[in-house]
Amino acid sequence: MLTKRIIACLDVDDGRVVKGVQFVNLRDAGDPADCAAAHACDGADEIVLLDITATSDKRNTMLDVVSRTARGLFIPFTVGGGIRELADAEAVFEAGADKIAINSAAVQDPSLIGKIAARFGSQAVVVAIDARRVNGGFEVFVAGGRTPTGRDALQWAREAAACGAGEILLTSMDCDGTQAGFDCELVQCVADSVSIPVIASGGAGSAQHFIDVFRDGRADAALAASIFHFGIENIAQLKKELHNANVPVRWPC
Numbered sequence: 245m246l247t248k249r250i251i252a253c254l255d256v257d258d259g260r261v262v263k264g265v266q267f268v269n270l271r272d273a274g275d276p277a278d279c280a281a282a283h284a285c286d287g288a289d290e291i292v293l294l295d296i297t298a299t300s301d302k303r304n305t306m307l308d309v310v311s312r313t314a315r316g317l318f319i320p321f322t323v324g325g326g327i328r329e330l331a332d333a334e335a336v337f338e339a340g341a342d343k344i345a346i347n348s349a350a351v352q353d354p355s356l357i358g359k360i361a362a363r364f365g366s367q368a369v370v371v372a373i374d375a376r377r378v379n380g381g382f383e384v385f386v387a388g389g390r391t392p393t394g395r396d397a398l399q400w401a402r403e404a405a406a407c408g409a410g411e412i413l414l415t416s417m418d419c420d421g422t423q424a425g426f427d428c429e430l431v432q433c434v435a436d437s438v439s440i441p442v443i444a445s446g447g448a449g450s451a452q453h454f455i456d457v458f459r460d461g462r463a464d465a466a467l468a469a470s471i472f473h474f475g476i477e478n479i480a481q482l483k484k485e486l487h488n489a490n491v492p493v494r495w496p497c
Contacts, residue, residue, distance in 0.1 A: 246464070246492070247492045247493050247494050247495075248458050248463070248464065248465060248466070248486070248491055248492060248493055249289040249290060249443075249464065249465035249466075249494075250287070250288055250289050250454070250465070250466060250468075250479055250482065250483065250486075250493065251288065251289060251290045251291070251292055251443060251465055251466065251467040251468075252279075252280070252283035252284075252288040252290075252291055252292070252467070252468065252469070252472050252479070253291075253292045253293075253294065253445065253467045253468065253469040254276050254279055254280060254291065254292065254293045254294070254313075254469070255294050255296045255469060256276050256293055256294065256295050256296065256306070256309060256325075257295075257296055257297050258297070259276070259306060259309055260274070260275065260276070261274050261275065261276050261279050262296075276293060276309050276312070276313045277309075277312045277313045277315070277316055280293070280313045280316065280317055280321075281316040281317070283472055283479065284316075284317055284318065284319050286472075286478060286479040286480055287479040287480040287483055288319065288472075288479050289319060289320070289465075289494055290319055290320040290321070290322065290465075291313075291317060291319060291320070291321050291322070292321075292322040292323075292324070292345065292413070292467060293309070293310065293313060293321070293322070293323050293324070294323075294324045294325050294345065294372075295309075295323075295324070295325030295326055296325060296388050297325075297388060304326045304332060304335070305323060305324075305325055305326040305327060305332065305335070305336055305339075307335060307336070307339045310323050310336060310339040310340055310341060311339040311340050313340070314339065314340025314341065315340065317340075320342045320343065321340065321341055321342050321343070322341065322342065322343040322344065322345050322370055322413075323336050323339075323341040323343075323344055323345065324344060324345025324346065324347065324370070324372055324413075325345075327344055327345075327346050327349060328349045328356075329349070329356065330356070330359050330360060330363060333346075333360045333363075333364070334363075337364060337368075342368065343367070343368045343369070343370050343410075343411075344360065344364075344368065344369065344370065345370040345371070345372045345413055346360070346369070346370075346371060346372065347371070347372040347373070347374065347386060348386035348387055350371050350404065350407075351384065351386050351393055351395065351400070352386075354403060354404070354407050355407070357369060357371060357404060357407040357408050357409050358407050358408040360408075361407075361408035361409070361410070362408070365410070366408050366409065366410035367410045368410065369408060369409050369410050369411075370409065370410065370411045370412070370413050370443075371401075371404040371409040371411070371412055371413070372412075372413040372415070373397055373400060373401060373404075373412060373413065373414050373415065373434075374386070374388075374389050374415045374417055375397035375414065375415070375416060375417065375430060376389075376392075376416075376417040376418055377418055377430075378392075381396055381397075382396065382397035382398065382430055382433070383395065383396070383397065384396070384397050384400050385417060389417050397414075397430070397433075397434065398433055398434055398437045401414070401434045401437055401438050401442075402437050402438055405438040405439065405440050409440060410440060410441075411440055411441045411442070411443060411464075412434060412438060412440060412441070412442045412443065413443045413445060413467070414430065414431060414434050414442055414443065414444060414445060415445040415446045416430050416431075416445070416446035416447060417446065418446075419446040419447030420445075420446040420447065421446075421447075421469075421470055422447055422449070423447065423448065423449030423450075423470060423471060424447055424449060425447050425448075425449060425450075425453045425456065425457075426444050426445075426446060426447045426448065426453055426456065426457040426461060426463075426466065427446065427447060427461075428456055428457055428460040428461035429461075430461075431444045431457055431461030431462065431463050432460065432461045432462050435461065435462040435463060435464075436462065441464035441465065442462075442463055442464055442465075443463065443464065443465040443466070443467050444457045444461055444463035444465070444466045444467065445466075445467040445468075448466065448467075448468035448470075448471050448477075449471060449477075450471075450477065451477065451481075451482050451485040451486065451489075454466050454482065454486060454491075455485075455486065455489050455491055458486075458491050459491070483495070
C-alpha cells in the first residue's frame, strides 16, 4: 500500500509566509526558507510554496525566494503562482523546484498542462484547483480565489488529468484556514473522478482531520499550513498518530 504524504504549504506574499482564513485576513508566519527547513526537519514529506499574489498582481514568480528556499531542502519542492507559459515553468525549475503548480493559467489555456508535461514529465506538473460550494456543486475559482469561473471542479479535474497533469492539488475555499476539517466530500468526489493522486488542502486542524481525509476523502496526500506554522500540530507527532490509526505514512519519522 502506498504511503500517505504530509505536505507543508507556504503561502507567500511579498516574500513572507502568510496565512489567513478563506483566502483573506492574512497574518505573517515567517521567512519562507526558514519555515521550509523547519517543516522538513520536522518530518514533512514535501514542501509546497505558492506565490499567492503573483497572478492577481500580474507578475512572475519571485524566483529569488524560490532559489533561497530550495537551497536548504532535500525533499520534493513544488512551486506555484505566476506561471503562465512554458518559459515561466522553465525558470521556476531552474530556480530549484522539483514540481510546478499551475492554476489560473491552466484554466485559461488547458494546453499549457500538456506543454509543460511534455518538457518536464507529468510527474512534475501539479494542477491546483481552488473550489467553493455553489448551488449544490463545487465551482472553480481563479486569481487567488478572487474570480469565479462557472466551471465544475470535478469536470475540470478530469480534463486536467486528461491533458497530462500528474497530480491535483485541491483546496476547499470554504474550509481554508478554519481548522475545522477538510471537505472530505469534495476530496472524495474528485479522487473518484481521476486516476492521478489528489492532494487535499483546506481545513486541517487536528490529526483526526488527516485520518478522516485519508479514509473518507480517499486523498493520496494532505496539505496544511496554519497548524504547522503556528505550532498547533507537530508533523512528527502527527505521523505517529496516523501510524497508530493504521494510516500508512513514511516511517520511522
